Amino acid sequence: MASTLFRTIQIHPFLLYPTAICRRRNGVLYCTMKSTQTQTATQEKQQPPKVKVSQHTQSKTPDKITRDYEAIIGIETHVQLSTLTKAFCSCPYNYGSQPNTSICPICMGLPGALPVLNSKVIEFAVKLGLALNCKLSLNSKFDRKQYFYPDLPKGYQISQFDIPIATGGYIDLDLPLEFGGGHRKFGITRVHMEEDAGKLLHSGNGDYSQVDLNRAGVPLLEIVSEPDMRTGIEAAEYAAELQRVVRYLGVSNGNMQEGSLRCDVNVSIRPVGQSEFGTKVEIKNLNSFSSINRAIDFEISRQALLHSQGHDDQIVQETRLWEEGAQKTVTMRKKEGLADYRYFPEPDLPEVILTQEYVDGIRNSLPELPEMKRRRYEKMGLSMQDVLFLANDVNVAEYFDATISRGADIKLAANWIMGDIAAYMKNEKLSINEIKLMPEELVELIASIKGGTISGKIGKEILFELLAKGGTVKGLIEEKDLVQIVDPVEIGKMVDKVLSENPKQLEQYRGGKTKLQGFFAGQVMKISKGKANPVLLNKILLEKLNAKS
Amino acid sequence: MGSRTLLMLTNFKFKSSFASSSSKPFYLVKSSPTIRKLSTKTRSSLQPPDVCRLAETARISLAPNEVEEFAPKIRQVIDWFGQLQAVDLDSVEPAFRADTEGDNLREDVPETFENKEALIASVPSYKEPYIKVPKVLNKE
Numbered sequence: 001m002a003s004t005l006f007r008t009i010q011i012h013p014f015l016l017y018p019t020a021i022c023r024r025r026n027g028v029l030y031c032t033m034k035s036t037q038t039q040t041a042t043q044e045k046q047q048p049p050k051v052k053v054s055q056h057t058q059s060k061t062p063d064k065i066t067r068d069y070e071a072i073i074g075i076e077t078h079v080q081l082s083t084l085t086k087a088f089c090s091c092p093y094n095y096g097s098q099p100n101t102s103i104c105p106i107c108m109g110l111p112g113a114l115p116v117l118n119s120k121v122i123e124f125a126v127k128l129g130l131a132l133n134c135k136l137s138l139n140s141k142f143d144r145k146q147y148f149y150p151d152l153p154k155g156y157q158i159s160q161f162d163i164p165i166a167t168g169g170y171i172d173l174d175l176p177l178e179f180g181g182g183h184r185k186f187g188i189t190r191v192h193m194e195e196d197a198g199k200l201l202h203s204g205n206g207d208y209s210q211v212d213l214n215r216a217g218v219p220l221l222e223i224v225s226e227p228d229m230r231t232g233i234e235a236a237e238y239a240a241e242l243q244r245v246v247r248y249l250g251v252s253n254g255n256m257q258e259g260s261l262r263c264d265v266n267v268s269i270r271p272v273g274q275s276e277f278g279t280k281v282e283i284k285n286l287n288s289f290s291s292i293n294r295a296i297d298f299e300i301s302r303q304a305l306l307h308s309q310g311h312d313d314q315i316v317q318e319t320r321l322w323e324e325g326a327q328k329t330v331t332m333r334k335k336e337g338l339a340d341y342r343y344f345p346e347p348d349l350p351e352v353i354l355t356q357e358y359v360d361g362i363r364n365s366l367p368e369l370p371e372m373k374r375r376r377y378e379k380m381g382l383s384m385q386d387v388l389f390l391a392n393d394v395n396v397a398e399y400f401d402a403t404i405s406r407g408a409d410i411k412l413a414a415n416w417i418m419g420d421i422a423a424y425m426k427n428e429k430l431s432i433n434e435i436k437l438m439p440e441e442l443v444e445l446i447a448s449i450k451g452g453t454i455s456g457k458i459g460k461e462i463l464f465e466l467l468a469k470g471g472t473v474k475g476l477i478e479e480k481d482l483v484q485i486v487d488p489v490e491i492g493k494m495v496d497k498v499l500s501e502n503p504k505q506l507e508q509y510r511g512g513k514t515k516l517q518g519f520f521a522g523q524v525m526k527i528s529k530g531k532a533n534p535v536l537l538n539k540i541l542l543e544k545l546n547a548k549s
Numbered sequence: 550m551g552s553r554t555l556l557m558l559t560n561f562k563f564k565s566s567f568a569s570s571s572s573k574p575f576y577l578v579k580s581s582p583t584i585r586k587l588s589t590k591t592r593s594s595l596q597p598p599d600v601c602r603l604a605e606t607a608r609i610s611l612a613p614n615e616v617e618e619f620a621p622k623i624r625q626v627i628d629w630f631g632q633l634q635a636v637d638l639d640s641v642e643p644a645f646r647a648d649t650e651g652d653n654l655r656e657d658v659p660e661t662f663e664n665k666e667a668l669i670a671s672v673p674s675y676k677e678p679y680i681k682v683p684k685v686l687n688k689e
Binding site: 090099100104201206210212 | 608645647648650651652654656657658660661665668676679680682685
């Protein structure tokens with residue numbers, strides 16, 4: 001498994017995207033990454049300035065050093081599938097259940113129990129393989145990966161070794177704008193099916209540990225990337241895109257915090273221009289996209305420093321843990337040679353056979369994937385910032401699509417969703433599926449403002465009520481008498497009233513204080529209950545102010 | 550000869566595992582990460598078993614005299630299977646598996662196992678709600 005990353009010596013496969021694009025100066029080590037659906041691009045820029053300064057003073061030398069080296073990064077991702085039952089038995093799986101309550105002889109590995117494959121696992125594997133543009137193996141098999149560990153009841157893990165269900169794919173993504181943007185394409189070596197182990201907890205006092213087998217036997221898909229990433233941000237965005245894809249497909253909830261998306265990263269460096277790979281280091285314990293980013297950048301610096309000082313022999317093949325608190329990687333125990341898993345074909349499970357019809361059926365049922373959505377939104381004329389936001393969460397994208405399919409103005413719809421609606425969702429901690437404003441009503445709102453029925457300001461006000469309580473735009477306009485006043489005669493009357501009620505200010509205005517126009521406008525707005533059309537109001541106001549003398 | 554050597558294998562002291570119940574031999578050739586090339590031309594004789602390593606990886610404790618005793622016996626079993634090396638496979642497509650039946654799949658419908666209490670009761674060391682195990686820090 002470890003050697004598949006270096007099977008092919010790839011020399012600068014993506015020279016089109018030089019690493020200089022990634023500006024290391026903008027506090028990359030401490031950036032917060034977009035890991036939840038509702039963060040907008042503007043929120044990303046709020047980095048603690050204190051940290052930026054300290055990074056500047058230290059960074060000159062390490063920065064220069066790392067530029068002499070090229071980092072080769074590969075990622076192994078485990079995706080926990082959201083099937084109702086486990087891979088090889090009918091036990092249900094629910095995150096957070098009481099320990100050892102979802103067990104049976106099969107997932108406990110008791111004598112005589114035999115595994116029976118869950119058909120959904122194959123379906124999800126094919127879905128993901130197709131979404132990652134892989135070649136599917138119409139015939140594949142399971143193998144036993146044998147090792148002893150307390151959380152592995154059978155003493156082996158049922159996995160796929162030499163004939164995985166999918167191979168040779170790629171994934172497209174766009175880097176976030178705050179990191180320079182840009183399109184990337186990373187290779188996927190393979191995708192295979194396997195089962196999860198139980199959970200091992202180490203007790204406080206050192207002499208024993210505890211095992212919970214609820215998770216034992218839960219289906220996983222392991223995705224191995226080609227070593228195509230070159231920076232921490234590329235790796236983090238790769239993981240984020242995988243999360244997007246599995247959520248779009250509905251095969252997993254892809255949650256790093258819950259453990260349904262786990263990433264192990266392999267990092268090595270080599271002097272720029274060298275064709276041989278350097279020593280590869282594995283990093284574990286990465287619990288968020290930002291950790292992936294920071295851990296890799298740290299590790300690159302660590303290795304580059306050692307190399308530049310002539311101590312590259314101190315870079316050994318090992319597994320290191322990322323310590324979130326200390327913000328650094330530390331050695332786990334050094335490996336005493338490669339593990340021997342003694343793989344052999346799983347005798348208790350038959351071959352996995354896919355027919356072309358089955359595969360085609362699934363291919364035809366695939367939803368529009370994030371990459372396709374982004375390209376479609378780009379073609380519609382939306383800015384990259386809008387595109388990345390709208391396509392990030394499949395539910396938001398669907399909402400947006402529902403709105404524009406009913407004829408709403410594209411840019412306006414995007415602005416409402418990314419602005420006021422997103423802010424509301426964040427404050428109330430709701431997802432877009434939980435807000436009471438229906439896409440149809442958003443369409444109506446946009447049309448009402450565009451058509452002049454209500455003013456933009458009033459629109460924003462009723463939006464809040466629509467989000468919280470629902471209802472229709474037309475209904476609210478009627479109920480609250482919000483129709484904009486556009487009759488010049490009526491506005492004229494209100495202006496006259498305001499001017500006559502405020503003679504002192506009128507005199508000051510005529511005396512030269514032209515700024516008071518705003519004051520008068522505000523007063524007219526007040527008596528019109530905000531309904532006066534602002535443009536018309538100011539036109540008439542100006543006429544009347546400058547007329548009499 | 551075959552059945553007698555199989556009987557001797559049952560004298561081993563080890564806890565039951567699926568591998569033993571199906572009485573198939575463990576593959577003693579070191580698994581290589583490259584695609585299997587099972588051709589008769591590359592190996593005409595099989596490697597002698599490294600019994601110590603074998604016992605270590607299978608977590609079976611053997612006294613030195615047992616190692617000496619079992620090495621030739623294991624060798625005999627391997628050589629007996631080694632007769633297969635004589636078969637000419639030049640015109641035969643490698644098969645993934647020995648069987649010819651296709652998938653045996655199950656619908657994704659949850660079913661709770663009725664007698665979970667019995668399962669828990671059979672755990673030798675249980676400290677509610679966890680299974681108590683010795684502290685092991687490193688895999689393998």
